[in-house]
Amino acid sequence: MKLYNTLTHTRDEFITHEPGKVNMYTCGPTVYHFAHIGNLRSYIMEDVLEKYLRYSGYDVKRVMNITDVGHLSSDADTGEDKMLKGAKREKKTVMEIAKFYTDAFFADCDKLNIKTPDVVEPATNCIPEFITMVQGLLDKGYAYIAEGNVYFDTSKLEEYYVFNKQEADDLAVGVREGVEEDTAKRNKTDFVLWFTKSKFEDQELKWDSPWGIGYPGWHIECSAISLKHLGEYCDLHCGGIDNAFPHHTNEIAQSEAYVGHPWCKHWFHVLHLNTNTGKMSKSSGEFLTVSLLEEKGYNPLVYRLFCLQSHYRKSLVFSWEGMDSTKTAYNKLIAKIAALDLNSTDAVDTEQYDALHSRFTDAMDNDINTALAITAVYDVLKAKTNDATKVALIRDFDKVLSLGLLEEAAKAAAAAKAAKAAAANMEFVITCETPDVDEVFKAEVEKLIQARADAKKNKDYAGADAIRDQLTGMGVTLKDAKNGVSWVKG
Numbered sequence: 272m273k274l275y276n277t278l279t280h281t282r283d284e285f286i287t288h289e290p291g292k293v294n295m296y297t298c299g300p301t302v303y304h305f306a307h308i309g310n311l312r313s314y315i316m317e318d319v320l321e322k323y324l325r326y327s328g329y330d331v332k333r334v335m336n337i338t339d340v341g342h343l344s345s346d347a348d349t350g351e352d353k354m355l356k357g358a359k360r361e362k363k364t365v366m367e368i369a370k371f372y373t374d375a376f377f378a379d380c381d382k383l384n385i386k387t388p389d390v391v392e393p394a395t396n397c398i399p400e401f402i403t404m405v406q407g408l409l410d411k412g413y414a415y416i417a418e419g420n421v422y423f424d425t426s427k428l429e430e431y432y433v434f435n436k437q438e439a440d441d442l443a444v445g446v447r448e449g450v451e452e453d454t455a456k457r458n459k460t461d462f463v464l465w466f467t468k469s470k471f472e473d474q475e476l477k478w479d480s481p482w483g484i485g486y487p488g489w490h491i492e493c494s495a496i497s498l499k500h501l502g503e504y505c506d507l508h509c510g511g512i513d514n515a516f517p518h519h520t521n522e523i524a525q526s527e528a529y530v531g532h533p534w535c536k537h538w539f540h541v542l543h544l545n546t547n548t549g550k551m552s553k554s555s556g557e558f559l560t561v562s563l564l565e566e567k568g569y570n571p572l573v574y575r576l577f578c579l580q581s582h583y584r585k586s587l588v589f590s591w592e593g594m595d596s597t598k599t600a601y602n603k604l605i606a607k608i609a610a611l612d613l614n615s616t617d618a619v620d621t622e623q624y625d626a627l628h629s630r631f632t633d634a635m636d637n638d639i640n641t642a643l644a645i646t647a648v649y650d651v652l653k654a655k656t657n658d659a660t661k662v663a664l665i666r667d668f669d670k671v672l673s674l675g676l677l678e679e680a681a682k683a684a685a686a687a688k689a690a691k692a693a694a695a696n697m698e699f700v701i702t703c704e705t706p707d708v709d710e711v712f713k714a715e716v717e718k719l720i721q722a723r724a725d726a727k728k729n730k731d732y733a734g735a736d737a738i739r740d741q742l743t744g745m746g747v748t749l750k751d752a753k754n755g756v757s758w759v760k761g
């Protein structure tokens with residue numbers, strides 16, 4: 272399987288430290304607000320990657336942190352703690368905010384068929400691990416204390432800009448517009464491992480540490496949580512592209528300094544979902560959520576398909592027109608699957624199965640080309656083979672795509688069956704819309720209307736027309752309705 276690696280800038284053959292086993296780490300959400308559908312694009316693509324690794328036979332252990340402390344409003348260690356900002360906005364405690372938005376995040380994931388990672392660890396659960404790691408970095412000479420905070424000393428590294436060597440100057444913290452320089456830092460790129468109360472007096476969550484009462488920096492959490500659950504070798508680390516710098520760059524710096532050897536070989540970054548006015552961001556407060564999509568009448572799985580139709584390494588522009596055409600495509604796809612005999616017990620045509628199956632795996636083995644993998648589903652529907660083979664293939668592909676293809680098709684087939692049965696059983700209602708009609712005349716008209724309906728049912732259209740003419744001759748005008756006929760006299 273070939274997978275693009277941000278570290279090498281090439282599509283590498285995916286190789287793990289221990290054959291057959293994948294230690295996978297995902298940077299989790301900062302739970303101070305709802306996840307926006309941009310965040311969820313990253314989690315959808317990471318979910319597909321995880322599921323495809325399992326599908327390919329790997330034994331995957333996936334770990335995700337929940338950032339509930341330490342992520343400041345600027346990634347360059349300045350500004351307010353995002354959690355505190357959320358708590359102030361909603362007049363709640365940080366822990367209440369964290370619980371509410373963590374639950375909301377996993378509820379959104381459920382709706383998008385995103386599997387929960389094997390381990391989900393809130394940062395506030397791991398304070399002792401962070402302290403041990405920060406102390407280890409101090410002991411090894413990779414960290415220093417200045418103005419009450421503990422900093423990582425990037426000048427101690429042979430190489431700091433691991434992802435984007437040529438852009439070192441552009442990326443340097445302190446030269447970016449709007450980012451004030453922290454005068455306690457020895458080097459522009461140094462970052463905080465542990466803050467003390469000297470920096471933020473109103474920080475709500477604080478812990479005792481050898482360096483004073485304080486709280487951890489953002490980057491240390493992912494390194495320490497990965498070490499705790501995956502050991503010293505991580506095979507695959509994921510996140511949105513904004514995480515590459517400074518977050519992942521700093522994670523690599525501190526993790527490798529701490530363990531003393533290369534730490535994670537493969538870095539998977541998902542490009543951003545943008546609106547036509549720019550990047551979708553939580554901090555701006557204006558963003559789209561899964562609930563909003565639902566309110567507007569979209570099944571969340573339509574958004575999943577919207578994401579899968581494009582490659583994870585390309586920016587994706589969100590538009591309502593795009594969602595509408597994806598909704599049409601999804602409904603048509605489901606209708607086509609619903610038209611198959613979903614419960615066929617015929618034998619699967621193995622030759623056709625293998626040929627169609629390899630189209631799917633070829634696409635996915637080629638850097639998770641989900642758009643081509645979706646085309647493979649259409650190829651199955653068009654193929655000249657029996658329904659049992661088609662259903663078996665779609666079931667298999669959907670283990671990875673998770674578009675609810677068979678479940679939604681079964682629902683659509685059941686709904687169509689129920690509608691047909693209801694139509695067949697519907698009572699034929701005759702309504703007279705003229706008041707005070709003579710009862711004998713009324714009985715005669717209704718008998719003829721019923722006879723016309725019976726003629727139509729028996730496809731005797733000439734007979735039905737003749738009866739209508741007879742009624743017209745009697746001064747009766749008919750109006751056909753869905754469940755019967757109404758008539759007027761005169």
Ligand code: AMP
Pocket residue numbers: 298299300301302308309310311312313338509510511512513514541542543544545550551552553
């Ligand atoms: P956060 O909750 O801000 O820590 O972000 C959660 C995840 O969403 C991270 O992996 C980010 O890199 C990713 N992310 C943030 N904004 C976007 C976006 N517009 N499109 C795709 N992924 C994003």
Ligand code: ZN
Pocket residue numbers: 297298299493518
């Ligand atoms: Zn992280």
